[in-house]
Amino acid sequence: MVFRVSLERVVKRIRELEDPLVVCHIDADGLSSGGIVKKTLDTLDMKPEVMPIRQLDQTTYDDIPWDRNLIFVDLGSGKPEWTRSHVVIDHHQPIQKPPYHFNAHDLGINGSREISASGLSYIISKELIGHSELAGPAVVGAMGDRVKVPLKGYSKVPLETKWVKTVKGLRYYGRETRPISLMLQYASDPFIPGISSERSQCYKFLQDLKIEHSKTYHSLSKDERTKLNDALIKFAAKRGVPVHKMMGEYYILPAMPKGSEMRDANEFSTLLNACGRHDRPEIGIGLVTGENVYEEAKKLLRIHRRLLSRGMDELRVKGTEERKTYHLFISDTIKPTLVGIVAGIALSSRVVDHRKPIIALSKDKEGWKVSGRGTLELLDKGINIGLAMREASKGIGEGGGHDVAAGAFVPDDHIKVFLNRLDLIFRRQTS
Ligand SMILES: [Mn+2]
Known part of the structure; x- marks a missing residue:
């Protein structure tokens, strides 16, 4: 009941806003949420603007046009003294309950593990324009914020659509875009001794299985994938790895181009992070709203990877x-x-x-x-x-x-x- 009342109040308020400005965080969840709200309001012909920010505090206070109609997403709950009269869609711990704040915690949801701002934004979007392709980004934001998988409760709303496919398989990173040899080499959490960080061992492992190492996990045939999953689990179990953490549910966006990061929700979230962290959050918003900015985003991802590997070099040396x-x-x-x-x-x-x-x-x-x-x-x-x-x-x-x-x-x-x-x-x- 609280949920319904709160949702209707916020949705009604959003419809009334003239010349709205969406203020969102720059991480994967923030950009997913910002993009979801933007596209939704675009669809309603409300012509919103978006302003991604690093955080909401004294350092950004003066950048925000407080006299406009603001919709904060993935931030805002921590500063009720500033955001009280505005719309806030957030899952961070709230301090107060202003009327137009749609916060997971006030709705009886554990905001830190069970839902992301993108999940909440999608629920609002669905209320305004019905189910849409924005279901994809809703799940992407959840992956970015490490919402518990399998998704449950309100986080499952996007899974009702054809834009998100729930599958089971290895939970390691790079299923859509990385050669399997690389996916295995970088496999961590859980770490597999004898595979993780062991490049030549990964090649040997795949060779023994007669699996082409340059294929991606998603391009394997069903039989090959089963063979790989089984062999890897057997290998890991012998070495004391908590194998139940290796396999699990994950999410594919079937409408997205094959071989692009945007097809696997986890990889999509990394792509968004690269945009936000390298000062081009608007590219991330563009990916979510469906603009033609993928090549630009890829460039940022390459820079991101290069800087990370330099960072790792510094850590190894020091x-x-x-x-x-x-x-x-x-x-x-x-x-x-x-x-x-x-x-x-x-x-x-x-x-x-x-x-x-x-x-x-x-x-x-x-x-x-x-x-x-x-x-x-x-x-x-x-x-x-x-x-x-x-x-x-x-x-x-x-x-x-x-x-x-x-x-x-x-x-x-x-x-x-x-x-x-x-x-x-x-x-x-x-x-
Ligand atoms: Mn978040």
């Missing part, structure tokens, strides 16, 4: 400082927007010991951008990076995020205290 409960990596060259991804790769590819979380620091103006990453295994042991970041930055900085990936900003003077606090918090979480 190494990490070992704290009691975590690895500390202080980067000199990696962009603040990429350092978290590099930290995540280091952990999942076991370049650093996977039994401790990693905290990475990158210099940002008057302070430090902090990124923390964990693994699913660490979550099982009680680690929650998001809560740790929030607690450690209390009174000295700003921090928060998801259980497995989170960040903070801490001024120079306080970074030591912050890092010491993290040690105490992680110890408490696992005791």
Whole structure:
């Protein structure tokens, strides 16, 4: 009931808005959501504008035309004092319940693991224009924000359509665009000893199965795919890998071109992230709304990959400082927007010991951008990076995020205290 009432109130409000401006976050979920709302309002001939921003705080406050009719997506709940009279579609922890805020938590949904802003945006879109191809991006945003798979509850609404196909298979990255040899080499979480990060072993493994290594997972015949799945699981089981985490449900966008990142929801989310993190969020919005910007986005993805691999080189050369409960990596060259991804790769590819979380620091103006990453295994042991970041930055900085990936900003003077606090918090979480 709360859900229906809230939905109808927000939808009615959106219809009334003149000359609306959509303000969205620049990550995959933010761009998916922003694109969904934009395209929906385009369809209604409301001619919206979109303004993607890195975050909503003092540093961006002055950029926002507060006298216009604003629709915030994937942000806004944390600043009710600013967004109170505007529409907000968000899944981050709310502080208040203003009338036009459509927030997962107020609707009885666990916003951090069960739905993304893109999922909520799609529900609003469906109410306004019915089911549409925007079901695809709805799932893409969910993958970007690591919503729990199989999707459930309201997150399943896009799955009712022909624009999203639910399939079962290996949960590793690159099923649509990477040669299988590469997909296996980069397979992590769960990590497979003897396959992950072992290039020549991957070739041998495929050769033994008589599977052409340059084919993609999706281009294998059904028989080949079954053969590969079975053999890989058997191999991994012998080496103590939690094999139930290797296979699972994932989502394909069948209307998208074969061989493009846009066909696999996970790969699409990486493509969007590349746009946002390399200062071309409008390209990401264009992908979602169906403009002809794929080649441009691909270029950004290539730059993204190059910078990540340079970041990994720096981490390998410099190494990490070992704290009691975590690895500390202080980067000199990696962009603040990429350092978290590099930290995540280091952990999942076991370049650093996977039994401790990693905290990475990158210099940002008057302070430090902090990124923390964990693994699913660490979550099982009680680690929650998001809560740790929030607690450690209390009174000295700003921090928060998801259980497995989170960040903070801490001024120079306080970074030591912050890092010491993290040690105490992680110890408490696992005791
Ligand atoms: Mn989000």
